Amino acid sequence: MDIKLLTASATETEAVGARLAALLQPGDTVLLMGDLGAGKTTFVKGLAAALNVSTPVASPTFALISHLPGPLPLIHMDAYRLNSSSDLYELGFYDLPLESSALLVEWADRVLDGLPETRITVEIASPLCRPDERSITIGATSPELNARIGRLKEMVCLD
Ligand SMILES: Nc1ncnc2c1ncn2[C@@H]1O[C@H](COP(=O)(O)OP(=O)(O)OP(=O)(O)O)[C@@H](O)[C@H]1O
Ligand SMILES: [Mg+2]
Structure with a gap:
């Protein structure tokens, strides 16, 4: 069952990211979908802050992949500029230490068939x-x- 929430500010979206952070384990994949400016990076910022990541989180638009070290290392990727899942090979995606990190992918729908099939999906709409x-x-x-993720229902106030 999907969990649906409404947020009224960027801070509230960060708080939802922080709640999800508490449930993540090494090897997890989180795919973020939503239009330009929907709040994907905002969600990741809240998630990373909750894991005490000290590296600033930005849209990894030029780097495409950012490594955010911490107790649970994060790999933050932005697939906006990728055209198909074959681009993932050229990026070195399949050499990433996915088993020991949590993977967060913005614009995941652009390369969906190349990404791990077991995944959490976060869709943000405005x-x-x-x-x-x-x-x-x-x-x-x-x-x-x-x-x-069912535990999010206990952690986030739902109407
Ligand atoms: N409820 C909300 N949740 C998230 N962001 C919000 C909200 N209300 C306003 N905003 C604003 O919307 C913008 C979201 O930008 P953000 O970079 O997180 O989007 P994005 O989905 O990562 O975009 P891109 O596709 O360009 O990477 C920010 O300026 C943020 O302050
Ligand atoms: Mg972004």
Whole structure:
């Protein structure tokens, strides 16, 4: 079952990221989907801050892949400039230490078929009429991950 939330500010979206951070384990994959400016990087900032990552989180638009060391190392990737999953080979994606890190991919829909199949999905959408409101839909593709993200319901106040 997907979890659906509404946030009213960037700070609230960061807080949802922080809640998800508490449930992450090495080897996890989190795919972030949503239009330009939806709040994907904002979500990752909150997630990284909750894991005491000291490296500043930015859109890894030029680097494409940022390594954020910490107790749970994060690999933050932006697939906006990739055209297909074959670009992942050229980027060295398949040599990344995915088992010991959590992988966070913005614009994951651009290279979806090349990414791990067991994953948490975070879809962020922005209603046209309310500039600071976002809907965040969180889902997962395995029973184990679904059970874990189910705990978000206890951690985040849902209407
Ligand atoms: N409820 C909200 N949640 C998240 N961001 C919000 C919200 N309300 C306003 N914002 C603003 O929207 C912008 C989101 O930018 P952000 O870089 O996180 O988007 P993005 O999805 O990563 O975009 P890109 O596709 O360019 O990487 C920020 O300026 C943020 O302050
Ligand atoms: Mg971004």
